[in-house]
Amino acid sequence: MDEFALIAHFFAPLAAAEAGAFGxxxxxAVLALGSDQALVATIDTLVExxxxxxxxxxxxxxxxxxxxxxxxxxxxxxQPRGYLLSLALPQxxxxxxxxxxxxxxxxxxxxxxxxxxxxxxxxDTIGTPGPLTLTVTALGTVAHGQAVRRAGAQVGDDVYxxxxxxxxxxxxxxxxxRLAGASxxxxxxxxxxYQRPTPRLGxxxxxxxxxxxxxxxxxxxxxxxxxxxxxxxxxATIESQRIPLSAPASTALRRExxxxxxxxxxxxxxxxxxxxxxxxxxxxxxxxAATGVPLTAIGKIAGxxxxxxxxxxRVTDPSGRDLVVVGSGxxxxxx
Numbered sequence: 001m002d003e004f005a006l007i008a009h010f011f012a013p014l015a016a017a018e019a020g021a022f023g024x025x026x027x028x029a030v031l032a033l034g035s036d037q038a039l040v041a042t043i044d045t046l047v048e049x050x051x052x053x054x055x056x057x058x059x060x061x062x063x064x065x066x067x068x069x070x071x072x073x074x075x076x077x078x079q080p081r082g083y084l085l086s087l088a089l090p091q092x093x094x095x096x097x098x099x100x101x102x103x104x105x106x107x108x109x110x111x112x113x114x115x116x117x118x119x120x121x122x123x124d125t126i127g128t129p130g131p132l133t134l135t136v137t138a139l140g141t142v143a144h145g146q147a148v149r150r151a152g153a154q155v156g157d158d159v160y161x162x163x164x165x166x167x168x169x170x171x172x173x174x175x176x177x178r179l180a181g182a183s184x185x186x187x188x189x190x191x192x193x194y195q196r197p198t199p200r201l202g203x204x205x206x207x208x209x210x211x212x213x214x215x216x217x218x219x220x221x222x223x224x225x226x227x228x229x230x231x232x233x234x235x236a237t238i239e240s241q242r243i244p245l246s247a248p249a250s251t252a253l254r255r256e257x258x259x260x261x262x263x264x265x266x267x268x269x270x271x272x273x274x275x276x277x278x279x280x281x282x283x284x285x286x287x288x289a290a291t292g293v294p295l296t297a298i299g300k301i302a303g304x305x306x307x308x309x310x311x312x313x314r315v316t317d318p319s320g321r322d323l324v325v326v327g328s329g330x331x332x333x334x335x
Contacts, residue, residue, distance in 0.1 A: 052124070
């Protein structure tokens with residue numbers, strides 16, 4: 001199949017419900033926006049060997065690719081509207097391998113877009129002599145003035161995180177053979193969290209008018225809270241004993257307590273970290289109940305910051321002593 005036949009066969013069905021996608025036959029999609037709405041656009045690229053392993057099931061790669069972009073929309077309290085997809089497929093692949101991989105990949109995308117209520121609206125497909133490279137541009141809407149940004153955290157705010165932290169890091173460690181002793185059930189749950197993250201769209205929607213600042217945890221909790229601090233001109237203190245951990249993560253830490261800081265520095269959680277005024281604690285609790293997603297207070301915005309990035313985040317142990325944060329505090333593509 002040539003490029004256009006491939007698009008028609010694999011991807012046009014994903015766009016069938018969106019009239020403005022024109023069946024993926026035009027140069028661009030035209031999406032209607034109300035006069036009181038703002039467009040929110042985000043883009044993320046996943047590269048084989050960097051963001052996912054060559055051995056990962058193509059279905060999980062499809063889920064993850066869309067989820068990481070939807071997570072960015074959730075962090076800004078946007079309602080997802082649609083997405084564009086760019087594929088750079090290895091030229092070294094045989095036709096059979098390419099079509100088999102795409103079949104699984106599309107199944108993952110289909111499941112992820114159905115769960116989020118979005119459709120594919122366009123994209124580009126090319127061959128490359130390099131590694132498999134996948135890009136999504138996600139589009140969302142939010143009422144004017146209602147987007148939640150990284151800038152906006154205020155001194156005295158409580159710092160919250162959704163869900164649990166560190167599962168994806170442990171899942172990757174299991175896949176890489178760097179973590180032993182997990183039960184089959186725990187291993188399955190941790191690997192699932194790494195390969196198939198869940199964007200917290202419901203929580204993100206509920207942050208409108210509630211959170212002063214928010215970010216998704218893609219590079220690591222310390223790093224992404226550091227991004228909030230840097231953008232807001234503040235510093236934060238988080239208490240290690242308040243970090244929410246899943247049952248499999250808690251079990252793993254009992255065996256290997258030294259990996260705790262790796263969980264705070266590791267990426268791929270795609271939870272939301274946000275700040276809110278202390279008097280809004282009841283509203284945060286109601287949002288957690290409404291969405292079924294735990295929202296845990298883990299620390300405070302402590303003051304104005306004098307250092308950059310992750311170093312504006314202080315992590316304390318149960319006795320109040322500082323734990324050492326090394327380097328950027330999270331994943332970095334370039335060092």
